[in-house]
Amino acid sequence: xxxxxxxxxxxxxxxxxxxxxxxxxxxxxxxxxxxxxxxxxxxxxxxxxxxxxxxxxxxxxxxxxxxxxxxxxxxxxxxxxxxxxxxxxxxxxxxxxxxxxxxxxxxxxxxxxxxxxxxxxxxxxxxxxxxxxxxxxxxxxxxxxxxxxxxxxxxxxxxxxxxxxxxxxxxxxxxxxxxxxxxxxxxxxxxxxxxxxxxxxxxxxxxxxxxxxxxxxxxxxxxxxxxxxxxxxxxxxxxxxxxxxxxxxxxxxxxxxxxxxxxxxxxxxxxxxxxxxxxxxxxxxxxxxxxxxxxxxxxxxxxxxx
Amino acid sequence: xxxxxxxxxxxxxxxxxxxxxxxxxxxxxxxxxxxxxxxxxxxxxxxxxxxxxxxxxxxxxxxxxxxxxxxxxxxxxxxxxxxxxxxxxxxxxxxxxxxxxxxxxxxxxxxxxxxxxxxxxxxxxxxxxxxxxxxxxxxxxxxxxxxxxxxxxxxxxxxxxxxxxxxxxxxxxxxxxxxxxxxxxxxxxxxxxxxxxxxxxxxxxxxxxxxxxxxxxxxxxxxxxxxxxxxxxxxxxxxxxxxxxxxxxxxxxxxxxxxxxxxxxxxxxxxxxxxxxxxxxxxxxxxxxxxxxxxxxxx
Numbered sequence: 001x002x003x004x005x006x007x008x009x010x011x012x013x014x015x016x017x018x019x020x021x022x023x024x025x026x027x028x029x030x031x032x033x034x035x036x037x038x039x040x041x042x043x044x045x046x047x048x049x050x051x052x053x054x055x056x057x058x059x060x061x062x063x064x065x066x067x068x069x070x071x072x073x074x075x076x077x078x079x080x081x082x083x084x085x086x087x088x089x090x091x092x093x094x095x096x097x098x099x100x101x102x103x104x105x106x107x108x109x110x111x112x113x114x115x116x117x118x119x120x121x122x123x124x125x126x127x128x129x130x131x132x133x134x135x136x137x138x139x140x141x142x143x144x145x146x147x148x149x150x151x152x153x154x155x156x157x158x159x160x161x162x163x164x165x166x167x168x169x170x171x172x173x174x175x176x177x178x179x180x181x182x183x184x185x186x187x188x189x190x191x192x193x194x195x196x197x198x199x200x201x202x203x204x205x206x207x208x209x210x211x212x213x214x215x216x217x218x219x220x221x222x223x224x225x226x227x228x229x230x231x232x233x234x235x236x237x238x239x240x241x242x243x244x245x246x247x248x249x250x251x252x253x254x255x256x257x258x259x260x261x262x263x264x265x266x267x268x269x270x271x272x273x274x275x276x277x278x279x280x281x282x283x284x285x286x287x288x289x290x291x292x293x294x295x296x297x298x299x300x301x302x303x304x305x306x
Numbered sequence: 307x308x309x310x311x312x313x314x315x316x317x318x319x320x321x322x323x324x325x326x327x328x329x330x331x332x333x334x335x336x337x338x339x340x341x342x343x344x345x346x347x348x349x350x351x352x353x354x355x356x357x358x359x360x361x362x363x364x365x366x367x368x369x370x371x372x373x374x375x376x377x378x379x380x381x382x383x384x385x386x387x388x389x390x391x392x393x394x395x396x397x398x399x400x401x402x403x404x405x406x407x408x409x410x411x412x413x414x415x416x417x418x419x420x421x422x423x424x425x426x427x428x429x430x431x432x433x434x435x436x437x438x439x440x441x442x443x444x445x446x447x448x449x450x451x452x453x454x455x456x457x458x459x460x461x462x463x464x465x466x467x468x469x470x471x472x473x474x475x476x477x478x479x480x481x482x483x484x485x486x487x488x489x490x491x492x493x494x495x496x497x498x499x500x501x502x503x504x505x506x507x508x509x510x511x512x513x514x515x516x517x518x519x520x521x522x523x524x525x526x527x528x529x530x531x532x533x534x535x536x537x538x539x540x541x542x543x544x545x546x547x548x549x550x551x552x553x554x555x556x557x558x559x560x561x562x563x564x565x566x567x568x569x570x571x572x573x574x575x576x577x578x579x580x581x582x583x584x585x586x587x588x589x590x591x592x593x594x595x596x597x598x599x600x601x602x603x604x605x
Contacts, residue, residue, distance in 0.1 A: 163496075167499075264344045267406070285331065299313060
């Protein structure tokens with residue numbers, strides 16, 4: 001009876017052990033050094049004094065947008081590159097180190113192995129993003145307070161009314177640390193989870209890390225481009241062009257994820273509100289993709305021989 | 307068929323089936339995100355060409371603000387080089403990338419209508435008629451740019467206020483009615499400073515035929531203590547004096563200004579520094595009258 005229980009699929013403890021093992025494996029590859037680079041860039045940006053933000057046209061919030069743009073941009077770059085390369089590397093590396101044979105020789109269901117590996121990668125991305133988010137939030141808060149103090153002092157000296165001061169306070173506050181910005185960071189994580197899962201699916205077909213990485217990047221680009229292309233062809237189809245391109249695009253949009261939906265980070269950087277509903281929808285869609293790609297990976301991997 | 311091929315076909319079929327389920331879901335999300343302005347419109351081909359292949363790829367990857375930041379730095383270089391055509395082009399691209407960032411609209415319009423226009427007018431290498439033509443062209447370009455910004459951000463009071471300033475500048479082919487209209491909208495947004503209400507009055511007072519409307523507004527603004535700045539007091543005096551049944555000047559002065567001494571100081575400054583070309587009815591007479599009533603020690 002006990003033996004039957006231990007062979008159950010997706011046993012949380014087993015998946016957690018595999019995930020932690022993957023996490024440790026990746027940490028040993030010294031990926032966290034990147035976080036030092038991030039911290040350095042973020043800190044250095046505090047000392048940039050760009051002239052156009054200090055001129056008579058200054059609105060005081062440009063520098064806050066600049067800081068957020070840099071930080072979220074680096075977070076996105078890091079998480080996408082890492083999700084692709086780390087996931088593409090996992091299976092070939094386990095084969096090369098012969099760890100895979102040791103694991104699969106034990107009563108470990110292959111789905112547990114795949115889920116554990118993916119969870120390990122995602123855990124590392126999550127920890128890294130939390131670290132980067134922490135640094136960004138800290139610096140942004142310091143900078144926002146500075147901008148707020150400077151702008152309010154100026155406004156008071158010019159005799160602005162109470163309502164105008166409130167409006168200024170709101171405008172600067174919207175560019176500071178907000179839940180929308182945190183939602184933007186969460187969207188970065190969700191996107192990297194989908195990218196990682198698609199990379200995992202590819203790596204079950206291929207044994208070459210390079211092939212998996214390159215094709216995963218291509219899928220990422222196609223996924224980012226397909227919504228634009230669909231819109232373009234919708235317009236041209238209405239104008240009477242051939243339907244072949246439309247058909248090809250429909251097929252494309254069926255197979256690839258629409259990564260543009262995750263670009264809500266852009267508006268979060270601009271200080272606009274990103275509601276919980278939007279983030280919830282993205283989380284639901286990401287879960288759908290991660291489950292789908294993991295199940296497909298398992299179909300391919302279930303009786304693969306090494 | 308080999309087993310691995312069969313699996314590949316199965317995976318593709320499942321992907322297609324899943325695609326049929328997720329496509330309407332994604333389309334609905336895209337529509338909702340677009341309606342909520344959480345997603346930006348796709349870039350057109352022209353903008354993609356301007357930002358280059360790498361920039362376009364970065365933009366597609368969801369990093370528009372980062373590309374815009376770099377482009378803004380380049381635009382600042384163009385400003386320093388006084389390369390106005392290049393600067394205009396860069397700001398057109400910037401606002402295509404970030405149409406909701408009002409800062410780019412405001413600064414772009416300011417560069418065109420003020421910096422570029424004045425630089426052309428003061429150019430020593432161009433013949434006089436060409437200088438004037440370019441001055442006019444760039445003033446209007448800046449204004450058109452700003453109006454586009456307002457169409458993209460109709461709720462933003464700062465852009466409306468800038469438009470009011472552009473139209474209300476006597477050096478820049480003014481249209482005081484449009485200036486008043488822009489300031490009025492800015493003030494009525496409920497977010498603007500009290501200055502926008504006063505600026506609305508200053509523009510309205512310069513529209514021929516709308517002096518009575520301006521007087522009513524001036525009286526209303528005067529009721530609020532914080533609005534009683536020198537320009538508003540003097541303008542209220544000028545508007546009241548222009549009425550057919552105006553009260554005697556001294557009565558008006560006592561009703562509007564804190565003291566005769568302040569009235570003399572404020573009205574003199576108002577008349578001498580009237581670059582804005584505000585109404586001056588009764589001001590000269592009031593200054594002469596007040597000067598004659600000053601005690602010798604006060605003169």
